[in-house]
Amino acid sequence: MDPKSRKEQIKEDKGRHPGAGQGSPPQTLDKGFLTVLDRQTRIPSGLEPYGDTDLIQPGELFSAKIVSRKRDLHGVCNDQDGEDDYQPELKGDARFGKIPEVSGRKKLKRAGAFDSFESLGTSKPVLRTVEKSYNSNAVHCIKAFSSLEVTFCDKKARPIVCGEYGEICSRKFAADELRPAKIVPLSRVLKNTEHCTLQKSCKPKSTLRKSKKKRRARSTLYFDLKKAEENGGNQVSVSHEVSGCYVEEGKKTCVSGIKQFDNNSFILEKGKDDRSEKYCCIPDGIAYNRSNIKCKEIRKRSLYELTGKGKESGSDSHPLMEISKCLPKMKVRKSLEETGDVESHGHRSSNMNAEKSIMQTRCSSIVDSDVFCCVCGSSNKDEFNCLLECSRCSIRVHQACYGILKVPRGHWYCRPCRTSSKDTVCVLCGYGGGAMTRALRSRAFVKGLLKAWNIEAECRPKSTNYSAETVLDDQSLVVSNSFCNLQFKDLELSRTASWKMDVQNQVDIIRNSSCPDSKLNLYNSVTAGVLDSTVKQWVHMVCGLWTPGTRCPNVDTMSAFDVSGVSHKRENVVCSICNRPGGSCIQCRVVDCSVRFHPWCAHQKGLLQSEVEGLDNENVGFYGRCMLHASHRTCESGSEPTDAEWSSSRKRESTCARTEGFKGRKQDGFWHNIYGQSKRKTGCFVPQEQLNAWIHINGQKSCMQGLPKLPTSDIEYDCRKEYARYKQAKGWKHLVVYKSGIHALGLYTSRFISRGEMVVEYVGEIVGLRVADKRENEYESGRKVQYKSACYFFRIDKEHIIDATRKGGIARFVNHSCLPNCVAKVISVRNEKKVVFFAERDIYPGEEITYDYHFNHEDEGKKIPCFCNSKNCRRYLN
Numbered sequence: 107m108d109p110k111s112r113k114e115q116i117k118e119d120k121g122r123h124p125g126a127g128q129g130s131p132p133q134t135l136d137k138g139f140l141t142v143l144d145r146q147t148r149i150p151s152g153l154e155p156y157g158d159t160d161l162i163q164p165g166e167l168f169s170a171k172i173v174s175r176k177r178d179l180h181g182v183c184n185d186q187d188g189e190d191d192y193q194p195e196l197k198g199d200a201r202f203g204k205i206p207e208v209s210g211r212k213k214l215k216r217a218g219a220f221d222s223f224e225s226l227g228t229s230k231p232v233l234r235t236v237e238k239s240y241n242s243n244a245v246h247c248i249k250a251f252s253s254l255e256v257t258f259c260d261k262k263a264r265p266i267v268c269g270e271y272g273e274i275c276s277r278k279f280a281a282d283e284l285r286p287a288k289i290v291p292l293s294r295v296l297k298n299t300e301h302c303t304l305q306k307s308c309k310p311k312s313t314l315r316k317s318k319k320k321r322r323a324r325s326t327l328y329f330d331l332k333k334a335e336e337n338g339g340n341q342v343s344v345s346h347e348v349s350g351c352y353v354e355e356g357k358k359t360c361v362s363g364i365k366q367f368d369n370n371s372f373i374l375e376k377g378k379d380d381r382s383e384k385y386c387c388i389p390d391g392i393a394y395n396r397s398n399i400k401c402k403e404i405r406k407r408s409l410y411e412l413t414g415k416g417k418e419s420g421s422d423s424h425p426l427m428e429i430s431k432c433l434p435k436m437k438v439r440k441s442l443e444e445t446g447d448v449e450s451h452g453h454r455s456s457n458m459n460a461e462k463s464i465m466q467t468r469c470s471s472i473v474d475s476d477v478f479c480c481v482c483g484s485s486n487k488d489e490f491n492c493l494l495e496c497s498r499c500s501i502r503v504h505q506a507c508y509g510i511l512k513v514p515r516g517h518w519y520c521r522p523c524r525t526s527s528k529d530t531v532c533v534l535c536g537y538g539g540g541a542m543t544r545a546l547r548s549r550a551f552v553k554g555l556l557k558a559w560n561i562e563a564e565c566r567p568k569s570t571n572y573s574a575e576t577v578l579d580d581q582s583l584v585v586s587n588s589f590c591n592l593q594f595k596d597l598e599l600s601r602t603a604s605w606k607m608d609v610q611n612q613v614d615i616i617r618n619s620s621c622p623d624s625k626l627n628l629y630n631s632v633t634a635g636v637l638d639s640t641v642k643q644w645v646h647m648v649c650g651l652w653t654p655g656t657r658c659p660n661v662d663t664m665s666a667f668d669v670s671g672v673s674h675k676r677e678n679v680v681c682s683i684c685n686r687p688g689g690s691c692i693q694c695r696v697v698d699c700s701v702r703f704h705p706w707c708a709h710q711k712g713l714l715q716s717e718v719e720g721l722d723n724e725n726v727g728f729y730g731r732c733m734l735h736a737s738h739r740t741c742e743s744g745s746e747p748t749d750a751e752w753s754s755s756r757k758r759e760s761t762c763a764r765t766e767g768f769k770g771r772k773q774d775g776f777w778h779n780i781y782g783q784s785k786r787k788t789g790c791f792v793p794q795e796q797l798n799a800w801i802h803i804n805g806q807k808s809c810m811q812g813l814p815k816l817p818t819s820d821i822e823y824d825c826r827k828e829y830a831r832y833k834q835a836k837g838w839k840h841l842v843v844y845k846s847g848i849h850a851l852g853l854y855t856s857r858f859i860s861r862g863e864m865v866v867e868y869v870g871e872i873v874g875l876r877v878a879d880k881r882e883n884e885y886e887s888g889r890k891v892q893y894k895s896a897c898y899f900f901r902i903d904k905e906h907i908i909d910a911t912r913k914g915g916i917a918r919f920v921n922h923s924c925l926p927n928c929v930a931k932v933i934s935v936r937n938e939k940k941v942v943f944f945a946e947r948d949i950y951p952g953e954e955i956t957y958d959y960h961f962n963h964e965d966e967g968k969k970i971p972c973f974c975n976s977k978n979c980r981r982y983l984n
C-alpha cells in the first residue's frame with residue numbers, strides 16, 4: 107500500500123479518535139483506516155493452543171449489517187459477510203435482521219449467562235421489549251451498561267460483544283423482536299455503579315486472602331509490640347513483616363520468624379520508656395513495607411526463615427542476631443549492633459548448628475522437608491535438582507542455583523564452609539549470610555565499597571584482638587579497630603554533645619549486651635581481603651546473578667563470579683531498603699523509577715524476579731522492583747489509596763521491557779528497551795555469559811528428564827498456579843468486549859483485578875509459520891475488511907503462531923498500550939505453551955485491558971500510529 111495514502115488515512119482516522127480515551131463515544135471507522143495497518147508488521151509474539159476458552163467465530167461477531175449511514179467497524183466488516191468462507195456456523199441473513207441459527211448449546215449458554223456488570227450494582231434497566239432468545243446475555247450486558255437509559259433503535263443492529271463467559275454474542279436480532287440497546291460510554295455506566303460494590307464483592311479471592319493475611323500480619327505486629335510492653339521490655343524492634351522481636355530485660359525473644367529488616371526499624375534506645383510508635387521504629391517506608399506482605403510468600407521469607415535456622419537454633423538463637431546476619435558489620439547504627447548483637451556472620455551461629463548436626467548421625471545433605479532455597483526462594487525440588495543443606499552453616503540451596511553438578515554422599519558444605527572461611531561478607535553488598543560463591547577480581551570494587559562507607563582503610567594489622575570502639579554519625583561510621591584502623595572522614599556532625607551521648611548509648615548497648623557475639627566486629631572477609639590478598643573474597647549468589655556487570659566464568663559450577671565489571675562509580679548511591687551507601691545497587695525495573703537497592707536487600711524483601719525469556723526460553727532476566735512498585739498500593743491502613751496517591755503512583759507505574767516473548771525480542775537484544783532509554787534504565791543488563799550460567803544449570807534437569815526445556819523459576823511455577831486458578835474460577839467471566847477508545851473493540855474488566863492475577867488467555871488456532879504466511883496473504887487480499895484491519899496473530903515461538911482471526915477467544919480484542927496494565931507471557935502448562943496475560947498492576951472495573959505489543963521498529967512508511975493515548979505513548983506501534 108502506498109504509504110502516503112496510508113498516512114492520510116491515518117490522519118483522518120486519528121481525527122475521528124480524538125483523545126482516543128476510554129469511554130469515548132462510539133467511533134466510526136472507515137475502510138481506509140482499517141486497511142491502513144500493515145499486517146506484516148503486526149504479529150504480536152506469543153503463542154498457544156486453544157485451551158479451554160471458547161473460541162469465537164469472528165463472523166458471528168460481525169455478522170450484522172449496519173443500516174446506519176454512519177458505518178462503524180462492524181458495519182464495515184459486515185459488508186463482506188456474504189462472502190466469508192470462514193463462517194460455517196453463520197446461517198441466516200443478518201443483513202435483513204433474520205435470526206441466524208444458533209446451536210442448542212450456544213443458546214443454552216447464552217441464555218444462562220447474566221450480565222457481568224450486574225455485580226457492579228447497576229440497577230436493572232427498564233426494557234421496553236421482552237427479551238428472549240439466545241442473545242439475552244448480550245442484551246443484559248447492554249442493559250447494565252446503559253443502566254439509566256436504554257434506548258432501542260430500530261434496524262440499527264450494532265454488534266454487541268460481551269457476555270458472562272467472555273463470549274462475543276452475535277449481533278443478530280430479529281428486526282421485530284429485539285432491538286439493540288444504545289451503547290453508552292462505559293465510563294458513564296461505571297461512574298454510577300462501580301464504587302459501591304467494589305470493595306466488598308469485587309475483590310478477588312486472592313486479594314481477600316492477602317488482606318486477611320495482612321491483617322493477621324499487622325495484628326501479630328501489634329501483638330508483639332504489646333507483649334513487649336507488657337514484659338517491660340525497654341527495646342522494641344519490629345521487623346517489617348510479621349516478626350516482632352522484643353527485649354525482656356536484656357534478653358531478647360524472637361516472636362516469629364524474621365522476615366525483613368530495615369535499618370530504620372532497629373533504632374533502639376536503651377532505657378527509653380517511651381513506647382510510642384516512634385520507638386517501635388516504624389519508619390515512613392513501612393507503609394509499603396507492610397504492604398509488601400502481598401509479595402510472594404516464598405520471596406518474603408528471609409534467608410533465616412527459609413533455612414529454618416530460626417527454629418533450629420531455639421533458645422541459642424538470638425533474634426536480633428538472626429537479623430544481623432543480613433546486615434553488614436560495618437553498619438553500627440543498626441540495633442543489632444547497638445545491642446551488641448552483631449553476629450559476625452551466618453557462619454558463626456550456624457557453627458553451633460553445624461556442631462549439633464555433626465554430632466548427629468550422618469545424614470544426607472539432601473533436604474526432604476518443605477524448606478526453601480536461599481537463592482531462588484523456591485521449595486520446588488526434584489530428583490535432578492535437589493535441595494541441599496550445608497552441614498556447617500545450614501544454608502539451603504538448589505543444585506541448580508548453586509551449580510552443584512553431583513550431590514555428594516553424606517555431608518555437603520557450601521563453598522565458604524568448605525574452605526573454612528570465616529566472617530564472610532559479600533563484596534558487592536557487604537552483608538553476610540546466604541549462599542555465597544567466590545568473588546574474583548574484586549579489588550577495585552572493594553576499594554570503592556570501603557570508600558563509600560566513609561572508611562579509610564589504613565589497614566595496619568596489629569593484632570587479631572578486635573576491641574572495637576565505635577562511634578557513628580548519621581551518615582558515616584567511625585571505627586577504630588585494633589586490627590583495622592578505620593577512620594571517619596566526616597566527623598563534623600559527630601561533635602555535638604547530644605550526638606556523643608547517643609553514640610555512647612549505642613556503644614554501651616553493644617558492650618553491655620549479654621550476647622557473647624555482641625562485640626562489634628569489623629573483621630570480615632572484605633576488610634581482611636584488603637590487607638591480605640590470600641584471603642578469599644565472596645559474593646552472594648543473588649548479588650552475582652542480579653548485579654549488572656558480573657560474569658560467571660564457569661557456567662557449569664557457578665563457582666565464582668568475576669565482579670571486575672561491576673560499576674563502582676555509584677558508591678554513594680544509598681540503598682533504598684537498608685539506607686546504607688555503598689555496594690552495588692540495581693534500579694527498579696519500572697521505567698522512570700530511579701529507586702535503587704542492593705539485590706541482597708531486595709532479595710530479603712521478596713522484590714527480586716527472575717524470568718525466563720526469549721522466544722525459546724533461552725534467556726533469564728534478572729529484575730528487581732522497588733517497594734512501591736512491588737506492592738503498589740499503600741496498605742498500611744488497609745485503605746485504598748487516595749486519588750492523588752493513585753494518580754501519582756500511576757504516573758510512575760509503567761512497564762519496561764518486559765519478559766513476554768515478542769516479535770524480535772532477540773534481535774533487539776536482551777532487555778530491549780522499548781522506550782529508547784538506556785538499558786540501565788529499565789533494569790540491569792546482565793551479560794549473556796551470566797545468563798547462560800543460570801540457564802545452563804537450570805536447563806540441565808529438564809534435559810536429563812528428556813523433556814523439552816522448561817523454565818523452572820518460581821515465577822513460572824506461580825504462573826502455572828495462577829493459570830489453574832483462573833481456569834477454575836472462570837476468570838474470563840468478568841471480561842467484556844466493548845467499544846474501545848484505542849481501536850475498534852477492546853476488552854474491559856467489570857471487576858477489580860489485583861496485580862499479578864491472570865487476566866485472560868490468548869487462544870486461537872495454532873498454525874505453523876508457513877500456514878500463517880499463507881493466511882496472512884489470504885486475509886490481506888480477501889474482501890473481509892475486518893481481517894485486513896487488525897492483526898490477530900500472536901507469535902508463540904519461532905515456529906508457531908496463534909491465529910485468532912477466524913477463531914479465537916476474547917483476548918484477541920486486547921489492544922496495545924504504551925502504558926499497559928497487563929503483560930503477556932508464554933507459560934508451559936503440561937508441556938503445552940500458553941499465552942496468558944497477567945495484570946501488571948491493579949486494574950479497576952471499567953478499565954480496558956491492554957498490553958504492550960512490542961512490535962519491531964519499522965521504517966517510516968510502515969509505521970502504525972498508536973492511539974493508546976497514554977502519557978508515554980511512543981506514537982507508533984512499531
Ligand SMILES: C[S@@+](CC[C@H](N)C(=O)[O-])C[C@H]1O[C@@H](n2cnc3c(N)ncnc32)[C@H](O)[C@@H]1O
Pocket residue numbers: 143148846848849850851852895896897898918919920921922923971972973974983
Ligand atoms: C488484536 S487486534 C486488537 C483488537 C482490535 N481493536 C479489534 O477490534 O479487533 C490488534 C489490532 O488492533 C489495532 N490496535 C491495537 N492497539 C492499537 C493502538 N494502540 N493504536 C492503534 N491501533 C491499535 C491494530 O490494528 C492491531 O493490529
